[in-house]
Structures are given as C-alpha cells and as structure tokens.
Amino acid sequence: MLVVKKFGGSSVANKERIFNVARRCIEDYKAGNKVVVVLSAMGDTTDDLIAKAQDINPNPPKREMDMLLSIGEQESVALMAMAMASLGVPAISLNAWQVPMHTTSVYTASRFKSVETERIFHELDAGKIVIVTGFQGINKYDDITTLGRGGSDTTAVALAATLHADKCEIFTDVDGVYTADPRIVPEAKKLSEISYDEMLELATLGAQVLHNRSVEMAKKYGVTLVVRSSLNESEGTYVREVKNVEKMLVSGVACDKNAARIALIGVKNEPGVAFKIFDVLAKNNINVDMILQSVGRDNTKDISFTVDQTDAADALRVLKADQDRLTIQKFEDEENVAKLSIVGAGMQSNAGVAAKMFEALYDANVNIRMISTSEIRITVLINIDDVDRAMKAVHDKFIPTDD
Amino acid sequence: MLVVKKFGGSSVANKERIFNVARRCIEDYKAGNKVVVVLSAMGDTTDDLIAKAQDINPNPPKREMDMLLSIGEQESVALMAMAMASLGVPAISLNAWQVPMHTTSVYTASRFKSVETERIFHELDAGKIVIVTGFQGINKYDDITTLGRGGSDTTAVALAATLHADKCEIFTDVDGVYTADPRIVPEAKKLSEISYDEMLELATLGAQVLHNRSVEMAKKYGVTLVVRSSLNESEGTYVREVKNVEKMLVSGVACDKNAARIALIGVKNEPGVAFKIFDVLAKNNINVDMILQSVGRDNTKDISFTVDQTDAADALRVLKADQDRLTIQKFEDEENVAKLSIVGAGMQSNAGVAAKMFEALYDANVNIRMISTSEIRITVLINIDDVDRAMKAVHDKFIPTDD
Numbered sequence: 001m002l003v004v005k006k007f008g009g010s011s012v013a014n015k016e017r018i019f020n021v022a023r024r025c026i027e028d029y030k031a032g033n034k035v036v037v038v039l040s041a042m043g044d045t046t047d048d049l050i051a052k053a054q055d056i057n058p059n060p061p062k063r064e065m066d067m068l069l070s071i072g073e074q075e076s077v078a079l080m081a082m083a084m085a086s087l088g089v090p091a092i093s094l095n096a097w098q099v100p101m102h103t104t105s106v107y108t109a110s111r112f113k114s115v116e117t118e119r120i121f122h123e124l125d126a127g128k129i130v131i132v133t134g135f136q137g138i139n140k141y142d143d144i145t146t147l148g149r150g151g152s153d154t155t156a157v158a159l160a161a162t163l164h165a166d167k168c169e170i171f172t173d174v175d176g177v178y179t180a181d182p183r184i185v186p187e188a189k190k191l192s193e194i195s196y197d198e199m200l201e202l203a204t205l206g207a208q209v210l211h212n213r214s215v216e217m218a219k220k221y222g223v224t225l226v227v228r229s230s231l232n233e234s235e236g237t238y239v240r241e242v243k244n245v246e247k248m249l250v251s252g253v254a255c256d257k258n259a260a261r262i263a264l265i266g267v268k269n270e271p272g273v274a275f276k277i278f279d280v281l282a283k284n285n286i287n288v289d290m291i292l293q294s295v296g297r298d299n300t301k302d303i304s305f306t307v308d309q310t311d312a313a314d315a316l317r318v319l320k321a322d323q324d325r326l327t328i329q330k331f332e333d334e335e336n337v338a339k340l341s342i343v344g345a346g347m348q349s350n351a352g353v354a355a356k357m358f359e360a361l362y363d364a365n366v367n368i369r370m371i372s373t374s375e376i377r378i379t380v381l382i383n384i385d386d387v388d389r390a391m392k393a394v395h396d397k398f399i400p401t402d403d
Numbered sequence: 404m405l406v407v408k409k410f411g412g413s414s415v416a417n418k419e420r421i422f423n424v425a426r427r428c429i430e431d432y433k434a435g436n437k438v439v440v441v442l443s444a445m446g447d448t449t450d451d452l453i454a455k456a457q458d459i460n461p462n463p464p465k466r467e468m469d470m471l472l473s474i475g476e477q478e479s480v481a482l483m484a485m486a487m488a489s490l491g492v493p494a495i496s497l498n499a500w501q502v503p504m505h506t507t508s509v510y511t512a513s514r515f516k517s518v519e520t521e522r523i524f525h526e527l528d529a530g531k532i533v534i535v536t537g538f539q540g541i542n543k544y545d546d547i548t549t550l551g552r553g554g555s556d557t558t559a560v561a562l563a564a565t566l567h568a569d570k571c572e573i574f575t576d577v578d579g580v581y582t583a584d585p586r587i588v589p590e591a592k593k594l595s596e597i598s599y600d601e602m603l604e605l606a607t608l609g610a611q612v613l614h615n616r617s618v619e620m621a622k623k624y625g626v627t628l629v630v631r632s633s634l635n636e637s638e639g640t641y642v643r644e645v646k647n648v649e650k651m652l653v654s655g656v657a658c659d660k661n662a663a664r665i666a667l668i669g670v671k672n673e674p675g676v677a678f679k680i681f682d683v684l685a686k687n688n689i690n691v692d693m694i695l696q697s698v699g700r701d702n703t704k705d706i707s708f709t710v711d712q713t714d715a716a717d718a719l720r721v722l723k724a725d726q727d728r729l730t731i732q733k734f735e736d737e738e739n740v741a742k743l744s745i746v747g748a749g750m751q752s753n754a755g756v757a758a759k760m761f762e763a764l765y766d767a768n769v770n771i772r773m774i775s776t777s778e779i780r781i782t783v784l785i786n787i788d789d790v791d792r793a794m795k796a797v798h799d800k801f802i803p804t805d806d
Contacts, residue, residue, distance in 0.1 A: 018459065056421065067481040079456065093470050
C-alpha cells in the first residue's frame, strides 16, 4: 500500500514531537507500506519568518517572500530524515522543487499544475521513506512559490493523487471530524466517514480541520482522505465518496463567530442597484457571504449581507465613499452576530430539515436574523450570545445520542 | 564593470548590518556597475543549525546535513533582496541551485565543477542586483551540497571567474591583509597588494582572512581579489599576480597557536618505518604539518611532528594502539608550542633570509624547536610563551617602519 501522511507545524514543533512523527511513519513502513511524508514548518517558524521580513521591508516583494518562507519546511524535512536515520530507517528529504511539483507563476498564492513522480518512485523503490516539503512548489522561471496558508494539505493531496496513493492521511490535533466543536457541544460525536461535499461545506464554514482547496482536489481526483490525530492511534474520519444508502440527515453542526452584518437601508428600488453595490465590494476584494433583500418604505429596498469581521470596516468605507451613486440612505452594522450551519448530504432527499432546525432554535429561544441555504447546508445568522446554546440545541435535535 | 562582492555572516547578522551591506552594494550599482553579491548565513545561524541537527542525531546523514545547512544562506539572500527593494533598487536572490552552480557529488565538503551564467546575466541585463547564496551548490543527483566552512569565499571566486568579473571583493571585519596580526604587533602595516602564493601561505598559516581554496581558485583563473572591511571605506588589499620588480623580502609574519608537537623516541632505524607511522596517521585523517627526524641512540631514530591541537589525542591513541609494529619505544607530547612563519615572494631570490630570521629570534632569546621551509616561507616551532615577543622581533627585522 502507498500512503501519504501529512503532519502540521505543531506536530513537528520540537525534538520529542519530531520523533513521535518519525515513529508513526516507521510503523507503517515496517508493516510493508511505501510511505511519503509531507511536513509543514516547525511550530511558529513561518510566523517568525514573516515578522523578520516585515521588519526589513513592510511590503516585501512576493517572490522574495516565497524564497524566505520556503526554508521553514526545508528545515523540518531535513531534521525528520535525520530522526528516522537515527532510528535505523533510510529516509530522504526532498524540496518540492526536487520532486518537482510545478505550480502557476504567481507568488505567495500559487496553485499546482503538475507533479512529477520519477524521483519519488525511485527513492521509494530504493526502500526509503520520502519526506517532502509541504506548502511550496516551483514555477516555470525556476523560482520557489508557496501556496498560501494551509497549503501543506494541498501538497499532500496533490502527491496522493499523482502517485495514486491508497490513502492520504492528514494528521491534526483533533482525532477526526466531529458533528460539532466538542469544546462547545460536549456530546459531539466523531464521524467515521463524511462525503467530500459535506467536508467542503464544513471546511468553508470554519471547521478548521482541512484546507478547503485540498478537499476540492481530493474530490476531483478521488483521493481518499483520512483526518487523524497525531497524538493518539484513534481511527479518524474518512473523507470519500460515501456510498451509504442511509446517509445521516445531518453530519455536522458548525459555527463561525467571525461574521459581521451590514445593512444598507432605503436603497432605490430600480434594476442594477444590487449589481453596483456588490461590484464595488468585489473590486475591493471583499468577500460577501449571506445576502438578504427586503422591501423597504416608499419604493425603496433594504439590503443586508454578512462579511468577515476583518473586512467590515473596509466594506463600510468603500460603500460610504460611493453612497450617492449607490443610493444608500442609511447604514447599519453589527459585529455581535454569528453564523450557525448544519451540513448533511441526507437533506437533499429529506423535506422538513429546515423546519426541524428552526424548531430547535425556537425551543431554545434563539432569534434568527438571516437564512441562507445550499443543497446540503442550512445557515442562519443569530446573535453571538446565543450561539453556544443554539449549537447544543440543534445538535441535540439532529445527532442521535449513543445510549 | 562587473563586480562580485562577498559578505560574511557577521556582516549580515542583523537588520542594521543588512542595510549597511545593501547600501554599499547600491553605491556600486548606482555608479553604473553590474553587481553580484554573495552572502553567508546570518551571524551564528550555521552553528545553531548544526546544534539542532546534533540534538536530533549525533551522526546525521551528510546529505540531510547539507539540506539543513543550506537554508541559512537562503534566508540571508531573501532578506537582502527585500532590503534592497525597500531602498528602491531592483534585486533578486538566487539559490546556488538556481544559478546553477554544479559541484561534485560529495556532501558537506563538495567542490565546484562548473557554473552556468545564463540566469545571472539575464537578471543583470534586466537591471537587477543579483544576490547568490554562498557555501553551496547542486550535484548531479539534484541534491543540495555544501562546500565546508569558508566556502562562501570560494563561491564568490567561482562566480567571478565564470562571469569574468573585473574584481572579486571579499568583505571581512579587518580592512585588509596585514604584515602581522595587529593585536600582537601594533606596528603591523596593511599591505596594498600581495601575490596569490604569498596569500596562500598566509591563509594556510592561520591568517584567517581568506579561505585557502578560494585563493587557489583565484590564482588558477586569474581572479583579482580584494580584501576589504565591511565597516569602513578603506581601500583594502589586492591579491593578484604581483608584477613589481622590487618585491618585498617578507610580506607577512604569521603565527599559529593551535599546534601540538609529538615525538616518537627510539624508533628502529630501518626502511619503511616512517612510511608505516605516517600511513597510520593518514588513514585516521590526522593532518601532519612539520616533520623532523634525528638520529637516536643504539641504531634508532627519533621522529617528531606537529599536528593541530585538536588532533593530538587522536594521534597518540592510534599510534599507541600500534606501538609494537611501529617499533616506538617512548612517546613525548607537548601542547605549549606555536608555529611562527615569515612569508615573502622576495625570499626566492634572496639568500640569507633564514639567517636573518634566526638572528632576530636569537636576539629576542627565543629557542627554536623545529624548522620547516618552502620556497616562499620559513616556519619555526617555538615555545608558546615566546610567540608574541618573537613575532614582534621578526616583524621589526623585516618590515620597514614608515618613519
């Protein structure tokens, strides 16, 4: 069996953890598997390097930023190979450019174009564990590129897809994907499996277990992902095309407390106004999430939407600068809101899921401010003070308890 | 004019020094020159990385050691490019593998085989300052190699030779090559120029201004070296083929306090014994410097030699292990010795230089233990307590004072 195993920065933050990872990989290796390991930079290394760069140049050239940041993973893969060698197992570290893993030309937010397999198979066939730097690649100019935050997950999936690995294990500090955040909902249960689409919705909704793009890529190439803990031997959660006839109605409840609601009051009720408003936001790189439009007084309408809290001030600024053209009479904004979502492939074929969710919220005395849905997701905007209580209530309603 | 400028680790140890180096390079650039910069790793980075590796694996695979160590220079070149960008000058950093600079296959002590020029000329023609990682290269397996300590000097000379640079400036914390160490001999004078051969002898003798191999390579390819201070604008010392008819009799006095003397007493006076003794030492990688053989009692001989102090214990151990076969009756060793040398191309054509040196030592009441000579060098082994006094006396004898 060929396995790709990815470990994040906290899993290799110090000597003890490096050896812990080395031993886990060696177990697989000694069981007769071919093992490819993908590592992030140790602990806070990447943040430290960013701070160093900022100190020299607050606006550093992106090409040089990638040149700098890529040393973090190079350090961890070299040290890991040394750790495995000291445990008597032949291992070799490879930079992404040595594989090579080709990316687009853009720096700091590159994407994989193709991955070559010759060198890795050569080293695997020579009986070695192969350790590859996550998060980076090489572009057509022979320059180092990076994929942006969370890119090591994508590296692992790209390698698993190209090498036709039997599975791609993503090790984290939780032992799988849960029906809700166990810190908020103690009864939350670990899922044994989940579909790509459900995982994508959960990833987007702030369940920070997997990087979004890595799930997309896994779906595209049919890579079986396993989310596992680097701290224990627990089985983890399989992310794959779920064939179960009896899909769970709801596989997860997620919340996102980093939301802000902005309302534009008294916008002129004529064609093209909504387009103009959201065009201004898009051109300023502000991502809008939920959108709600309602009829206002005197042939006007009110438009509300949510953005990340970090974008709220920017959104207000650019809209106010264009207030007259956009015919906005008044602005409202609030940051004490949160998004609560349920995700489940089963809801496609089951009516009444939304009603059941709203009932749970009504019973818990939680007021709903906005609603948005996709085929397998329902999201509501609620008061941030209600969110933990609401999450427990919704979880209780949908997720059966074991006993 | 095309100039290669090399700065060591202490010259880029922090933000202020990085900007200092950036400004010096930009001065040259703005004067219309094409500038290639070679950098070492910042401050103690390399030592820190070695310690990290040792902590994981006291005997790390050399390939992985090079993978790890090479990140030090990658960090300094990326930060330097950022610093130059913040000063408004276009700069690009390149890893040795991006040049590429091809080396032999061996790790941790590799040697350059060939250097490609296309990428560097392309960037220079685009009006950029090019910053290259010192100390490293790439071998035929596409693996990163390093050149060993002091290798950044060699990188600079290799680039200067291949790019046909007009000069190769090596910046250090002294402002040139002196006739003696000014900390010991305050009257020591800075040389305005020195020949390759003299510089080689001085480098070998412990004047740690330039890396030995870099001088050899500069001589081979006729690269004009300039040793300059990174702290001031002083002119420095030119190392080149000196065409002066009136060569200085002695261009420098050097001492090496890291010597130990070992004497093997009562070795059998028969053919092959010396071979066997020094073969044992060579096979244990112990470098022998001065050798002296004298007739002993009863058809035996005594053989003394010097080694680096760090090798003395090893040398004794391996010889004692083989004492019977090597017919050694008794061992003597002392570490309170030092080597004192004079170097000068002029002594080739001048008789009496040795006599003049011995006279100076006699006048200073310094006892000579061993003597060794080359065409342009005379070295004596003396008591370590005498060395500073001896150095002053010899310097006074040969180097004319200015007034």
